Amino acid sequence: MGKSYPTIAFYPDRCDGCNQCVEACxxxxxxxxxxxxxxxxxxxDGEEGAFFLALCxxxxxxxxxxxxxAGALKKDIDTGVVSLDESKCVSCQLCTLACPYGGITYNPITHQVMKCDFCDGDPVCVKACPRxxxxxxxGSDIYNGWGDLEDLFVPGIxxxxxxxxELLIxxxxxxxxxxxxxxxxxGCIPGVGAVGFNGVTATxxxxxxxxxxxxxxxxxxIRRYYNRIGRDVTMLAFAGDGGTADVGFQSLSGAAERGEQMIYICVDNEGYMNTGVQRSSTTPYGAWTSTTPVGTVLRGKSRDAKPMALLMVMHNCEYVATACMTFMEDYYAKLEKAVEAAKRGMAYIHVFSPCPTGWRFPPSKLIEVGRKAVETNMVPLWEYEAEARCIDFTHPVEDPLPVKAYLSLIGKYNHLDEEQVAHIQRKTDERIETLKKFTREGDVKPIQDAA
Amino acid sequence: MSHSNYLIIGSSHAALSALEAIRIQDTEGSITLVTQEDTLPYSPTILPYVISGQIDPEQIFLRDAEALDRHRVTFKKGARVVAVDPANHSVSMDSGETLKYEKMLLATGAEPTLPPIPGVKDASCHVLRTLGDAVRLQSIAQKAKSAIILGAGLIGMHAAENLAKAGVQIAIVEALPRVLPGYFDEQAAGLVQQVFTEHGIKILTGSTVTHVTASNGTCTVSLESGGELSGDLLLVATGVRARMDYLAGSGIDIGEGIVVDDTMRTSSRDIWAAGDVAEARSFFGGKKRVNANLPNAVEQGRIAGMDMVGDSALKPFTGGIARNAYHFFGHRAFSVGLVGRAESAGGIEVDQVFLPSSVQYQKMVFEDDRLVAVSGVNTMLDPGIMYELVRQRVDLSEVKARFAAGPLQMGRILMSKIWG
Incomplete structure (x- = not known):
């Protein structure tokens, strides 16, 4: 089992710059x-007033x-602390040149470098902070916190x-x-037994x-009925991309426009997977499916995917987000917001949902596929809040990998030629540019119902 | 015949970074680490501190035997490669042994060069590259009263300071007009020189040596200007070159170093090169050159290792940037980018603060609102953050005035916002 090491988390909105952490350290x-x-x-930041932290x-x-x-720095495998042995250090300063975070710095009084040593496991800065x-x-605290919540989905599906x-549900x-x-x-979710088998349900x-x-x-x-009898019950949909972007679109569009209170989660595995891998309107360009075959003429899907999440931004939803289970913390943060938003109207979350069976990749690579999708910008993670009227990237990728790093992991893209890869790269770049126009810094604000 | 999945020639920073990167992905594959040294892995950068006795030569090793065992590394010391045969995936050692490999990294570093000055070869001059050199110099320094150092690069300057701390009277001769010409501009170099002079070290810049004579344990250096210098010890630190003599006849592309692409692959399949021996793309201008500094070796070694093991998280080399940190007599200097040369191009803005009385200097060079070079003497900047601002070509147009007014604070704020 991997180890989980402690870290000092900083919440800038709670900091008032009192410097007690600095003095305690x-x-x-x-x-x-x-x-x-x-x-x-x-x-x-004098202009914005916000506080920032430089710390190992x-x-x-x-x-x-x-x-x-000098071999004076070491990552301690038991505690996770990067420790400095001052008796070996020759003060050459090369560590200060290597660290991109300002985490190891020169002390002009001692003429030595210094860094956080976690105060023997009980950092004084954390205790000194009054706010x-x-x-x-x-890391495990974070996961264990979720693990403590009741599991409402049975094993053995x-x-x-x-x-x-399964991870998502x-x-x-x-x-x-x-x-x-x-x-x-x-779709797949009822197909695996979620709605019941042998007279019992899986939830x-x-x-x-x-x-x-x-x-x-x-x-x-159902929600309107509960509203009438005065009970606050959360409405939750788990629908596939077919049930969302194709067949179910008109009822979803209508419900969003009326501001119906629910959390609608689109589980986008980019096709009709449980009926034999047929294409849907969210199947990406170039992907092999059983209805977009690869032969001498056809080379997978010839059209680009429908930008479903962006369409929902345009539906006056209270909250819209994209998510990927590789980035679990990001997903939980979005669920928090969706729960609140669904008290006022529709919260829509579009979850990128890689499918080992239909996409042809080993089951063990699920998390890696998600990571690469995000790191190549094929699946940008963002959210839209009605009040802010703009899109925020929740996991911005500064230095995206080429899309090939993602495509090469997945069998349904095996046949792509250079031209097709170039098309996907171009569309990926264009999509990011479009999304940026809707951010705080961008020049387009989604329309908002004045009423 | 020994056969390894991964064969690493060399045992310093590039080699060890590659080793770690390989072991993260492949815990089983056999790794052989070969060094011509007779000791555990160490860094040439530490050697000047051995001369002064600041650090015990037994304490300098980057890995102990236990750590190498834990990584399941076959460690061959005192073994020098004499030939490489890419077609047969094998190398020949000086012992006559042949080592087979599937993938190989060449991280053989650099070796000192002697300048073509008459008499240098005959005088018993010293160089400083190996632990053996350092230990010899340390023992001589205990008896020697005076020393002459040729070359005011980092090795010469470090050695001068440490010999001085060991009680030796020092004179440094440098052909170029200033000390540390590869890293610092005139003002910064002037401050360094000033501090050395205050510590009793004589520095002759812009001085050419015409010949060297040695008799009765005394070296005499004759200068073009007519003067003469004498000392008990002569240290030559005029330059290094990539150590790649063993590649003769291998067909592998070489220039000043072994030519590599952005994942450190040489022109030959299954052979990578990294560190001071590699000639890789420069960040500015893109021309391939040897960028011999420690952080560069670490980075290239990691990239090579990741590529050798097929790590999908590999990000190709973004190009070498000259960078160094330098600590001398309790003062501190660093540089990122070509501080001296950048000014000659167009579209350049320079922001500098020069306070010679308090030995302080800071210079930042911007091109199209992006930081392209920065250096400082006794300034409180985070060199690693400055390096990232240069490497990521961060657009500073919105914050330039604030950045120039407080680069330490603004650098940290940008770090938090962009990559922190």
Missing amino acids: AEFHSGTRNPAHSRIKVSQ RQCGEPRCVPSCP GALELKT SACQGCNS RHTLRRIGPNTVVATPP KTPIFHPLLTNTAAMLAG
Whole structure:
């Protein structure tokens, strides 16, 4: 099993720049409160007023450690701390040149470099902060916190190995909780037994199986009934891309326009997977499916995918987001917002859902496929909040990998020629440019119903 | 005959970074690490500190035997490669042994060159590249009263400071008009020189040596200007070259170093090269050249290792940028980019603060609102953040005034916003 190391998390909105963390750090390490001795540095952007932190990240693969010619820096495999052995350090400063975070700095009083050593596991800066802007966390804390929530999805369902949907349903229900009615139209999710087999259902919440055409309409009706009798119950749809972007689109569009209160999750595995891998309107350009075959003339799908999430932004939804289960923290944060937004109107989440069976990649690569999709910008992660009237990238990719890094992982793209890859690269770049126009810095704001 | 999945020639920064990168992905494949040194892996950068006795030569190793065992590495020391046969995937060693490999990294670094000055070869001059050199110099330094150093690059300057700390009277002769010409401009180099002079070290810049004579343990250096210098010890630190003599006849492309692409592949299949021996793309201008510095070796080694093992997270080399950090007599300097040369081009803005009385200097060079070079003496900047701003070509047009007014704070803010 992998180890999980602690880290100091910084919440800039809670910081008021009081510098008590800096003084506590200096005092612990030098006996004086002179900030020159502090390993933690707080900067304020004079114009925007916001606070920023420079502090050692105790990186998993630190750049400072291999850059030390004296062997004075080490990643401790037990504690995760990148430690500095001052008796070996010759003050050559090469570590300060290697670290991109300002995490190891020169102390002009001691003429030595210094870095955060976690104060023997109990950082004084965290304790000194009066506003909770610093927290000591471990990665497993975050996951274990979710693990403590009740699992409302039974084990033993008949999903394919490596199925993204099981992961998605389990985590979504954990967060949204039992006070929920789930609708799941024809597709893989009812297909694996979610809506029931042998007289029992796979969820510990009410769940039903609408038609492909009327998921959003049925949930709208149920919610309106609960509103009438004064009960606050969450309406949740798990619908495939076919049930969302193709067959179910008119009822979804209508429900969104009317502002019906629900969380609608589109589980986009880019085709009709449970009926034998047929193309849908979200199947990407170039992808092989059984109805966009690869032969001497046809080379996979010849049209680009429908930008479903962006279409929903244009529907006056309260909240719209894209998500990928590789980025679980991002997904949980979006669920939080969706739960609140669904009290006011429609929250739509478009989940990228790689399918090992239909896309032809090994089940063990599910998480990696998601990571590459995001890192190549094939699947940008963003959210739209009605109040802000703009799109925010939640995991901006500064230096995207070429799309080939993603395409080469997946069998349905095996046949692509250079021209097709170039097309996908161009469309990916264009899509990012379009999305940027809707961001805070961009020049387009989605229309908003004045009423 | 020994056969390895991965054969790494060399054992310093590039080699060890590659080794780590390979082991992250492949815990099983056999790795052989070969060094011509008789010791565990160490860094040539540490050697000047051995001369002064600041650090014990037993304490300098980058990996102990246990760490190499943990990585399941076959470590061959005292073994020098004499020939490479790419067609047979094999190398010949000086012992006559042949090593077979599936993939090989050449990280053989650089070796000192002697300048073509009459008498240098006959005088018992010293160089500083190996631990053996350093230990010899340390023992001589205990007896020597005076030393002459040819070359005021990083090795010469580091050696001068450490010999001085060991009690030796030093004179440095440099042919170019300033010290550390590869990294610093005139003002910064002037400050360094000033500090050295204050510590009793004599520096003659712009001075050419005509010949060297040696008799009775004393070296005499004659200068073109007519003067003469004498010392008990002569250290030559005028330059290094890539160590690649073993590639003769291999057919592998070489220039100043072994020519590599952006994933450190040489012209020969299944052979990579990294570090001071590699000639890779420059960040500015794109021309291939040897960029012999430690952070570069670490980065190239990691890229080579990732490519050798097929790590899908590999990001190709973005090009070498001259960079260094330098600590001398309690002062601190660093440079990123070509601080001296950048000014000659058009569209350039320079922002500098020069306070010679307090030994402080800071210079930032912008091109099209992007930072292209920065250097400082005794300034509180984060060199690693400055390097990233240059490498990522961060557009500073919105924040340039604030950046120029407070580059430390603004650098940290940009780091948090962009990559932190």
